Amino acid sequence: METIRLTMAQALVKFLDNQYISFDGEEQKFIKGFFTIFGHGNVLGLGQALEQDKGDLIVHQGRNEQGMVHAAIGYAKQNHRKQIYACTSSVGPGAANMITGAATATANRIPVLLFPGDTYAARQPDPVLQQVEQFHDLTLTTNDAYKAVSKYWDRINRPEQIMFSMINAMRILTDPVETGAVTIALPQDVQGEAYDYPVSFFKKRVHRIERKIPTDAMIDDAVKVIKNKKKPFIICGGGVRYSEAANTLKEFAEKFDIPFGETQAGKSAITWEHRLNMGGIGTTGNLASNVLAKEADVIIGIGTRYTDFTTASKWLFQNPQVDFVNINVASFDAYKLDGIKVEADAKVALEILADRLEKEDYESAYTDEIDNIKDRWNNEVDRLFNIKYKEDFVPEVRGHLDDKIDEYKEVLESSLTQTRVLGMLDSLLDDSSIIVGASGSLPGDLQRVWRPKEQNTYHMEYGYSCMGYEVNAALGVKLAQPDREVYAMVGDGSYMMLHSELVTSIQEGAKINILLFDNMEFGCINNLQMGHGMGSFGTEMRHRNPKTGLLDDKLVKMDFAMNAASYGCKTYSVRTEEELINAVQDAKKQEVSTLIDIKVLPKTMTDGYESWWRVGNAEVAEKDSIMNATKELKDKINEARKY
Numbered sequence: 210m211e212t213i214r215l216t217m218a219q220a221l222v223k224f225l226d227n228q229y230i231s232f233d234g235e236e237q238k239f240i241k242g243f244f245t246i247f248g249h250g251n252v253l254g255l256g257q258a259l260e261q262d263k264g265d266l267i268v269h270q271g272r273n274e275q276g277m278v279h280a281a282i283g284y285a286k287q288n289h290r291k292q293i294y295a296c297t298s299s300v301g302p303g304a305a306n307m308i309t310g311a312a313t314a315t316a317n318r319i320p321v322l323l324f325p326g327d328t329y330a331a332r333q334p335d336p337v338l339q340q341v342e343q344f345h346d347l348t349l350t351t352n353d354a355y356k357a358v359s360k361y362w363d364r365i366n367r368p369e370q371i372m373f374s375m376i377n378a379m380r381i382l383t384d385p386v387e388t389g390a391v392t393i394a395l396p397q398d399v400q401g402e403a404y405d406y407p408v409s410f411f412k413k414r415v416h417r418i419e420r421k422i423p424t425d426a427m428i429d430d431a432v433k434v435i436k437n438k439k440k441p442f443i444i445c446g447g448g449v450r451y452s453e454a455a456n457t458l459k460e461f462a463e464k465f466d467i468p469f470g471e472t473q474a475g476k477s478a479i480t481w482e483h484r485l486n487m488g489g490i491g492t493t494g495n496l497a498s499n500v501l502a503k504e505a506d507v508i509i510g511i512g513t514r515y516t517d518f519t520t521a522s523k524w525l526f527q528n529p530q531v532d533f534v535n536i537n538v539a540s541f542d543a544y545k546l547d548g549i550k551v552e553a554d555a556k557v558a559l560e561i562l563a564d565r566l567e568k569e570d571y572e573s574a575y576t577d578e579i580d581n582i583k584d585r586w587n588n589e590v591d592r593l594f595n596i597k598y599k600e601d602f603v604p605e606v607r608g609h610l611d612d613k614i615d616e617y618k619e620v621l622e623s624s625l626t627q628t629r630v631l632g633m634l635d636s637l638l639d640d641s642s643i644i645v646g647a648s649g650s651l652p653g654d655l656q657r658v659w660r661p662k663e664q665n666t667y668h669m670e671y672g673y674s675c676m677g678y679e680v681n682a683a684l685g686v687k688l689a690q691p692d693r694e695v696y697a698m699v700g701d702g703s704y705m706m707l708h709s710e711l712v713t714s715i716q717e718g719a720k721i722n723i724l725l726f727d728n729m730e731f732g733c734i735n736n737l738q739m740g741h742g743m744g745s746f747g748t749e750m751r752h753r754n755p756k757t758g759l760l761d762d763k764l765v766k767m768d769f770a771m772n773a774a775s776y777g778c779k780t781y782s783v784r785t786e787e788e789l790i791n792a793v794q795d796a797k798k799q800e801v802s803t804l805i806d807i808k809v810l811p812k813t814m815t816d817g818y819e820s821w822w823r824v825g826n827a828e829v830a831e832k833d834s835i836m837n838a839t840k841e842l843k844d845k846i847n848e849a850r851k852y
């Protein structure tokens with residue numbers, strides 16, 4: 210057998226550079242490159258290997274390990290999982306920092322490949338710097354904490370183990386059902402250990418992403434249910450995008466006159482103005498989708514995980530006759546809501562189902578309901594897009610901080626409302642722009658009112674809703690689609706939590722734009738607590754008050770434009786409509802990353818539409834308002850499906 214003597218890390222890099230995928234007959238390289246933060250746990254092993262021969266892989270220098278994993282997720286998600294990045298960290302804290310990223314990837318079913326450095330397999334120098342040391346189990350290290358959030362986990366204690374381990378890693382990463390974070394812990398001594406690797410290990414490998422075909426029995430079951438239904442409703446989930454099934458779905462919906470709602474991951478598979486596109490569904494859904502879903506007698510869920518936000522905590526579907534037909538590659542998801550299981554690729558399943566329903570002469574029985582409700586919703590969006598501050602202003606989310614709005618207006622020196630800003634951005638951004646979001650009040654607003662004018666221009670991480678994803682993932686999205694303007698839509702809280710890879714974007718000359726909505730609060734959480742009978746507690750950005758000992762003094766002012774300018778970004782402070790127009794137009798002309806610090810009044814985001822979200826309210830409390838909210842909660846729980 211022909212062999213080549215390499216260190217384990219050198220072998221790993223050489224292997225990764227030779228992995229390809231094939232999807233619908235098209236072949237492409239699978240691993241684009243590495244995000245790295247080097248420390249003693251990886252620099253002399255994996256770092257050395259990358260310096261010596263990285264092949265065609267590109268190597269980036271991250272700033273925060275979680276941030277760089279978010280960039281990798283953004284890249285893979287925007288590429289519909291067809292190309293990914295690997296990330297490597299040092300041992301201990303660097304490794305721990307990537308865990309949140311691993312969880313974000315796994316929750317969203319997005320492939321990322323993580324190589325945290327690990328403590329010595331030899332154990333001679335133990336305890337090494339950054340080793341936790343568990344007295345009861347010497348095999349435990351920080352990296353064991355990844356197990357709960359990884360789809361595949363291994364530790365390479367001997368250099369030859371890398372071969373079997375990596376082939377398995379590829380199996381998981383390229384499998385639409387299994388994919389998520391793959392974590393391979395690399396003890397720092399083993400990274401540099403040499404072995405005579407068979408040359409065959411480094412041959413070009415093409416991993417086929419197969420389209421799972423439904424059985425006849427699955428389709429029979431689905432047809433039997435759908436053919437007698439009058440008010441079908443489709444949920445377009447992320448699986449539609451990953452399967453490249455959008456056009457097939459469009460034809461399917463048109464053929465049988467079936468309206469569809471969009472999950473956060475499915476939004477922008479089909480553009481907003483399509484007659485049957487009812488827009489966002491669920492807790493943060495809109496009037497059109499939610500009203501139709503509530504009355505539907507069959508829900509055809511395509512590539513959806515049926516999260517609580519999609520089903521409004523299983524409360525949304527109120528028609529007593531409603532059945533569920535679940536088209537999903539993952540049997541785990543196909544089994545949800547006790548539905549009819551079509552365990553298959555979305556595109557293939559829709560094609561076959563369409564043929565069969567056509568033979569049954571199937572058509573929905575909608576008359577003018579679809580157009581009427583969509584018109585009503587469009588009028589509502591127009592209203593939201595035009596809400597302006599005026600005398601005796603009552604914000605959209607009312608009854609919470611109504612009497613403090615003027616204080617905010619004074620300190621922010623702005624009276625812009627969030628929905629008005631979104632309305633202006635809707636017309637100011639180019640149609641091809643991609644917006645990126647994840648947490649706070651913006652995902653709800655965007656799922657409701659954002660109008661994608663081109664396919665795949667809406668990029669929302671709402672599986673983990675991880676604060677800090679927005680800016681960092683925007684870099685990954687930009688690397689995936691360098692010809693487009695990419696906008697991170699982020700709240701003040703989330704920006705402060707993590708925006709480390711903004712600096713990497715400057716270093717790489719990969720321009721991203723940040724649209725920062727500063728309302729001086731954890732706005733959506735303030736809405737949540739006050740909407741459930743609590744006071745405002747620990748969610749407004751206020752100084753500690755020496756008199757009360759509480760965080761209820763003056764508002765804490767931030768200049769985010771100044772912050773980003775210090776990194777080399779072109780920045781803008783926006784307090785008026787005119788400033789917003791000028792800033793967005795000027796930002797488009799820039800070559801460096803930009804940040805637009807938009808001061809918006811709190812409570813001016815959108816509110817709910819025919820929706821609900823189950824939360825855990827206190828069953829005993831001093832405040833009557835809390836007890837009332839808990840009672841309301843229980844009433845709603847009684848209306849919801851039990852499983």
Ligand SMILES: Cc1ncc(C[n+]2csc(CCOP(=O)(O)OP(=O)(O)O)c2C)c(N)n1
Pocket residue numbers: 648649650651673674675676677699700701702703704726728730731732733734
């Ligand atoms: C990493 C992480 N920590 C905590 C949360 C819980 N959380 C969700 S939104 C939010 C506040 C967001 O505030 P901001 O970014 O200012 O957005 P706003 O709601 O004001 O629009 C918090 C704390 C989260 N989603 N992610």
Ligand SMILES: O=C1C[C@@H](O)[C@H](O)[C@@H](O)C1=O
Pocket residue numbers: 647648649650652653674675733734
């Ligand atoms: O707790 C949360 C509430 C949601 O409104 C928000 O969008 C999300 O980020 C979150 O974590």
Ligand SMILES: [Mg+2]
Pocket residue numbers: 700701702726727728729730731732
């Ligand atoms: Mg905020």
